[in-house]
Amino acid sequence: MEILRLAISIAAITFVGYNILYLPIFKKGGLPxxxxxxxxxxxxxxxxxxxxxxxxxxxxxFSLKAIFIPWAPLFIANAVPFRLLRRSQGIAAWLLAMTDRVIARTKSEAIHEASRGCRRQPQRSLRYRALKIFLIFGITFEILYALxxxxxxxxxxYDAIAIYAIKSKIFYLAGSIPQGFFRGLARAFPHPDYPLNIPLxxxxxxxxxxxxxxxxxxLIFPLFFIGILVMLYFSIRRFASQAYALLFTFILASVPQFNAYAANAYLDLPLAYYCFASSLALFSWLEDKKKTQSxxxxxxMAGLAGWTKNEGLMYCAINILLIAIYFVSERNRTVEPRAHTLERNPATEGRPEQMRGANGVAREVIGAGAVYIGIVSIISLPWALIKRSANLVNADIASGGFIPTGILQEASHKIAPIIYEFQKQFFGPKKWNILWPIILLALVFNYKKIFSGITKYITMSLLFAVLGYIFFYLASPVEINYFLSRTWSRFIIHFLPMVIYLAAYLMKEELDI
Amino acid sequence: MAGGPLKKKVFAVIFAVWIALWASFIMRELFRKGYFHDYKALLSRGLEGKQSYVTGDRFYEFLTFCNANLPKGATFNFVGVEEGSIDIRRAVYYLYPRLENADPEFILVYDASDARKAGYERYLKLDDRRYILKKRRP
Structure with a gap:
């Protein structure tokens, strides 16, 4: 009975999420x-x-009715277009239309892939089929093992029980977030400033x-794990074959550290999920700016990453920075200004084409940046208000030891332990198998590609993430060896799916399966 | 598979190494680290039995005893359990809505036979090494 209730609650949560995203994102298509x-x-x-x-x-x-009923108008609003469609066309006609859409999409995908030089139908040899079966078996095994x-x-x-589970227990027993919780009771437990997405x-x-x-x-944690694998698989399928996508999905699923964090109720994997979803969508938009839904x-997803762990805010900042860099570096290449913009803007009249294009690009960067910052801010606002009103500050910052300006002095004695910990992870097969040597090889053999085209934004996002963590290590007052040994192998999980995606993207021509 | 024969061989070797390490780490985890033994024990237990197993049966028994005998909202502190340890964090979790406090109403003595503190008296005992002290009324 409990399992059934659990399954229904997961379905209901997914249904709410689907309905929220339906109009702004899913309705426009493009995602399986x-x-x-x-x-x-x-x-x-x-x-x-x-x-x-x-x-x-x-x-x-809190009550299930009070939580779910406010979303009912949204379900109705989303259901109306379906009903109208069915009435006007009838179920058979609707099915036909759906079939046409699927065929059209498959054709356009095939054309798209052919234009990229991607071989969608490689040799159907016995070895190829055996590889696919093995990879499917491996991924299924890892998913079942994580569950x-x-x-x-x-x-x-430790953290799961000391920081997160205790809060969820308090909220459940109180039937709400008790009034005054953030100024009082929250301080009796470690890290009252941590966001409450997962505890709630x-x-x-x-x-x-x-x-x-x-x-x-x-159960919520392995579902994030499966979610990352699903997103990775389909994102690779957009430019490579099924076997190729399965191979990299298997690699990620079988990284011991990654799989272990699907089961221990830490928040590093949920954060990785939100960061990965956010980054993939951002790169999809950078590839095709007409995809505003991306x-x-x-x-x-960036906003929800910030609502999951404080580190998520760093990924929000990285994404906004990438948008800015994109427009700064691409502005000179953009030669198609919007006609109506030019007609109505006397300031650009008579100027060179490139200048007008730059103005159009400037507007686009402001527009895209404003939309991005606006959405992230709306999602972050309630928690930011609570943190501000209850003066919830990170313990390191509150102690006065967090000195961003003093990092140069700190670097002299901290950089050696940081490098040591990095190499320990690099050559640590117990946690990472031989992933990092493989990634290094992929980067070395494709060094020309990593800073070209859209790939350079993926590379930059990873570089910024690593630099961001290094900055925190240098600025934090926590003893560096202790801090590194407790955190770095967890922090890597946050950007690991993106690393695997980058490797898949770089090796798509060399590893032709 | 397509691609140059040398590349194919290199990828095949890397993949084989990956698979070998993957399988060996799973086996190591299950048998050398003892996870298989844990899973076998956990499979036969209900929720409370599992909570007891992961906390340590003896310690969990004491926490259950405390839960049954301390009033809700009471404050406590431990003697005999390392400060900041995972045992303390688990105890804080299981004993809520009782709260850990530096100046508590109750001192929970775990694995210490003659713990004494000024201003406290023996309240209840589970056995000679696991008992509760209560603050004397002024």
Whole structure:
């Protein structure tokens, strides 16, 4: 019975996420159903937990009705176009239309892939089929193993229990976020400043189960793991064959550290999920700026990354920085200004074409940047208000030891331990298998590609992420060896899916399967 | 597979190494690290049994005893459990809505036979090494 309730609650969360994203993103097409479902799952959890946070402002109690009913108008609004379509065409006509759309999409995909020189139908040899079967088996095994490891025991690892599970227990037992919680009780536990996406999501699952089952609630973590694998697979499928996409999906799934974090109820994997979804959508938009839905999706997922862990805010900043860099570096290449813009702007009249293009680009950067910052701000605002009003500050910053300006002095004695920890992870097969030597080889053999075209933005996003973490290591007052040994192998998880995606992108011509 | 024969061989070797390490790490985890034994034990237990197993049966028994005998909202502190340890964090989680406090109403003594503190008296005991001290009323 509990399992059924759990399944229904996960379906309901995904349904809410789907409906929120339907009009701005999914309706415009371009994403396969499994990817849509797993994006909806993460978005559903994020938005429902944000809604639960808003209950704190209106002093409302949690209940399933109170949480789900406010979304009902959205379901109705999304259902109306379907009903109209069915009435006007009838079910058969609707099915026909759907079939036509699928065929048209498959054709356009084939043309698109052919234009990229991608071999979609490689030799159907026995070895090729055996490889595919093996990879599917490997991925299935890793998914089942992650589910098993997550569900075999209740929440018990350090941060999971000390920081997150205790909060979800408090909220569940109180039936709300108790008034005054952030100024009082929250300070009795470590890191009161950490965002509440996952603790509130856990509370939502407890409400659905009707009890505090801290074993079944762990299902949310391997679902993030599966979500990342699904997104990786379909993103690689856009430029490569099925076997190729399966190969890189298997590689990610079988990284020991990555799989372990799918089961221990830490938030590094959920953060990786939001960051990866956000980055993929951003690169999709950078490739084709007509895909405004990708820009919106990227901003939503970046905002939810910030609502999951404080590090998520760094990824928001990186994405905004990438948009700015893109327009600065591409402005001279953009030669097609918008006609109406030119006609109505006397300042650009009579100037060279390039200058007019630059003005159009400037408008686009402001527009895209404003949309991005606007969405991230809306999502971040409620938690930022609470943090400000309750003066919830990171313990390191509150202690006065966090000195961003003093990093040059800190660098002299901290850089050696940082390099040592980096090489320890690089040559550490117990956590990473031989992933990092493979990645290094891929980068060396493709050094010309990593800073060309769209690839350079993927490379830059990874570089900025690593530099961001190094900055925090240098600025933090925590003893460097202790800090590194406790965090770096977890921080890598945040950008690991993007590293695998970059490797797949770089090697697509060399590893032709 | 397509591609140059040398490249194909290199990729095949790398893939074989990956698979070999992948399989060996899973085996190592299951058997050398003892996860298989844990999973076998956990499979036969219900939720509370699992909570007891991961916390340590003996410690969990004491926490259950404390839960049953301390009033909700009471404050406590531990003697005999390392400060900041995972055991403390688990205890704080399982004992909520009782709260850890530096000046507590109750001191929970775990694995210490003659723990004494000024201003506290014996309240309840589970056995000679696991008991609760209560603050004396002024």
């Amino acid at each position: 159903l499994p990817e849509k479902l797993f994006i909806s799952y993460g978005a559903g959890l994020g938005f429902l937990s944000l809604e639960m946070l808003l209950f704190y402002f209106i002093k409302a109690k 098993f490891r997550a569900l075999i025991k209740p929440i018990e690892s 999501s856990q509370t939502l699952i407890y409400l659905s189960l009707g009890n505090l089952n801290d074993q079944l609630v762990k 820009l919106i999706l990227s901003a939503i």
